[in-house]
Amino acid sequence: MDPIIVALAKAAGLEKALAEFPEDVAAAAAQALNNAGAVRYPTNPAAEPWPPMRAGIGL
Amino acid sequence: MSTALHWMSAGEIAQAYAAKTLSPVELVTALLARIEALEPKLHAFIRLDAEGALMAAKAAEAEIAAGRPRGPLHGVPVGIKDIIDVAGLPTTGHSKILIDNMATADSVVTGRLRQAGAIIMGKLSTHEFAIGGPSFDLPWPAARNPWNPDHHPGGSSSGSGAGVAGGFFPLALGTDTGGSVRNPASACGIVGLKPTYGLVSRRGVFPLSFTLDHVGPMTRTVADNALLLDAIAGYDPADPGSNATPARNFGALLDRGVRDLRIGFVRHFHEQDLPAHPEVAANLEDVARVLQAEGAQISTVSMPDLNEFAGINRVILCSEAWSIHGPWLRERPGDYGQLARRRLLPGAFMTAGDYVGAQRRRLEMIAAVEDLLKSYDVLMCASSMDPSSRIEDAAETARTYSRQARTPFNVTGHPAVAMMSGLASTGLPTSVQFVGRYFDEATVLRVASAYERATGWHKKKPPIA
Numbered sequence: 001m002d003p004i005i006v007a008l009a010k011a012a013g014l015e016k017a018l019a020e021f022p023e024d025v026a027a028a029a030a031q032a033l034n035n036a037g038a039v040r041y042p043t044n045p046a047a048e049p050w051p052p053m054r055a056g057i058g059l
Numbered sequence: 060m061s062t063a064l065h066w067m068s069a070g071e072i073a074q075a076y077a078a079k080t081l082s083p084v085e086l087v088t089a090l091l092a093r094i095e096a097l098e099p100k101l102h103a104f105i106r107l108d109a110e111g112a113l114m115a116a117k118a119a120e121a122e123i124a125a126g127r128p129r130g131p132l133h134g135v136p137v138g139i140k141d142i143i144d145v146a147g148l149p150t151t152g153h154s155k156i157l158i159d160n161m162a163t164a165d166s167v168v169t170g171r172l173r174q175a176g177a178i179i180m181g182k183l184s185t186h187e188f189a190i191g192g193p194s195f196d197l198p199w200p201a202a203r204n205p206w207n208p209d210h211h212p213g214g215s216s217s218g219s220g221a222g223v224a225g226g227f228f229p230l231a232l233g234t235d236t237g238g239s240v241r242n243p244a245s246a247c248g249i250v251g252l253k254p255t256y257g258l259v260s261r262r263g264v265f266p267l268s269f270t271l272d273h274v275g276p277m278t279r280t281v282a283d284n285a286l287l288l289d290a291i292a293g294y295d296p297a298d299p300g301s302n303a304t305p306a307r308n309f310g311a312l313l314d315r316g317v318r319d320l321r322i323g324f325v326r327h328f329h330e331q332d333l334p335a336h337p338e339v340a341a342n343l344e345d346v347a348r349v350l351q352a353e354g355a356q357i358s359t360v361s362m363p364d365l366n367e368f369a370g371i372n373r374v375i376l377c378s379e380a381w382s383i384h385g386p387w388l389r390e391r392p393g394d395y396g397q398l399a400r401r402r403l404l405p406g407a408f409m410t411a412g413d414y415v416g417a418q419r420r421r422l423e424m425i426a427a428v429e430d431l432l433k434s435y436d437v438l439m440c441a442s443s444m445d446p447s448s449r450i451e452d453a454a455e456t457a458r459t460y461s462r463q464a465r466t467p468f469n470v471t472g473h474p475a476v477a478m479m480s481g482l483a484s485t486g487l488p489t490s491v492q493f494v495g496r497y498f499d500e501a502t503v504l505r506v507a508s509a510y511e512r513a514t515g516w517h518k519k520k521p522p523i524a
Contacts, residue, residue: 005408008407008408009407009408012385012387012389012407012408013385013389014392014404014407015390016389016390016392017388017389017392017400017404018283019108020392020393021375021392021393021397021400024392024397024400024401024404024405027401028380028400028401028403028405029340029404029405029408031401031405032377032405032406032407032408032409033408034408035370035373035374036482038366038367038369038370038371038373038374039367039371039374039413039416039417039420040367041416041417041419041420042416042419042420042423043420047419047420047422047423048419048422049415049418049419049421049422050086050270050418050419050421050422050425051270051300051418
């Protein structure tokens with residue numbers, strides 16, 4: 001497995017999953033990394049996320 | 060009585076109770092017999108609560124006989140997806156992780172159903188934690204499709220779809236994070252509505268993705284869908300996503316027809332973005348022809364690319380789900396089935412930037428759909444691009460599962476209903492989806508009702524005994 005994936009998995013606390021299910025960890029990492037081109041992230045620096053922070057609402 | 064008891068709609072059941080031609084105990088007894096006979100083929104239940112259902116039926120019978128009917132769902136059986144709490148029954152999420160997780164209180168939706176007098180039949184199969192399935196390495200079997208038990212009933216609300224379509228109960232609750240009410244509705248030929256985000260409380264429902272999760276009604280008819288939504292919708296101050304909307308009669312427009320309604324047909328979803336199975340595409344064109352003949356104005360419209368909606372949904376879902384499942388995935392990875400493990404682990408590799416970026420793009424996608432809905436009353440598009448796969452064909456299930464047009468409306472939060480559009484040559488249902496403005500479920504169901512009336516697909520029953 002790519003040592004970077006191993007390092008990221010360990011940083012996420014997935015030592016046990018790495019030992020017992022290395023193929024699942026590798027497949028999950030590949031899926032996450034393949035998302036890079038799936039979303040056209042906004043180029044406008046002021047584009048806000050959704051849902052917004054709304055003080056006092058939903059408490 | 061003209062309709063077999065197990066195919067009666069909630070509306071017909073209420074009429075029969077009022078006319079004293081049927082009693083809740085008689086109905087529940089008949090349904091339990093059907094479940095006993097067919098459950099070994101369909102596996103809709105994680106936990107059948109026959110005793111509780113009969114007790115509730117006796118209580119409903121006594122109240123109705125005493126002249127104290129509670130409303131249209133009084134004495135009507137309902138199944139509950141097993142990520143939704145029902146006090147006194149386990150909420151397992153179809154997972155070994157929560158195998159002993161006894162619910163000590165009702166979810167808000169369960170409480171509302173009890174208040175309406177509905178009879179809870181039990182807890183229903185789901186893909187593990189509403190994400191991993193169909194799986195064959197879990198403590199309970201995967202649900203099967205009543206139209207052909209060799210096929211997948213869709214998911215993740217798989218037991219809800221199988222049980223409603225199989226005549227186990229007329230009503231069920233499902234949940235929908237990336238299409239999980241509408242997928243089984245599509246695969247099983249029933250009606251599944253994902254309401255507007257915030258219309259139905261999620262309190263007491265095991266979360267998958269906080270900003271994408273919805274609870275929705277699954278039924279055999281559009282009118283029943285409106286009745287079930289009437290019962291479960293409403294503001295919940297303890298659900299941070301709940302929206303303070305006035306009480307509504309979601310079935311108020313069912314008889315109005317579609318004359319002069321402006322319907323935008325999002326053809327590129329199934330023609331370009333994810334080209335559909337030819338029979339699915341042909342049946343969608345038939346839907347458009349039927350609605351046009353009923354007086355609707357159908358126009359081809361354009362939305363952002365379906366694949367980008369799917370990408371946004373995936374990043375948000377995986378990130379939020381990782382924040383829920385991370386501790387168990389670290390300590391007990393072997394207690395998940397492989398599919399859930401593989402679908403939940405990607406969240407460990409996504410960055411905060413991925414997540415916030417997806418949420419920022421989400422607002423632009425919402426704006427695009429809102430803009431379209433200024434000119435159109437309802438949008439129409441594909442739901443599933445293929446009839447359901449053989450359940451044991453893992454490769455075909457993996458190929459077809461993501462070929463769908465449901466995630467856009469989890470991302471945007473608009474109400475969307477999926478229903479049967481016909482049958483493929485294999486005898487399996489195909490589907491269509493109608494989408495409306497925020498909190499305008501009544502108009503979405505109005506279109507669905509007009510289509511149901513014009514075609515009568517809801518009268519077609521699966522060939523299961």
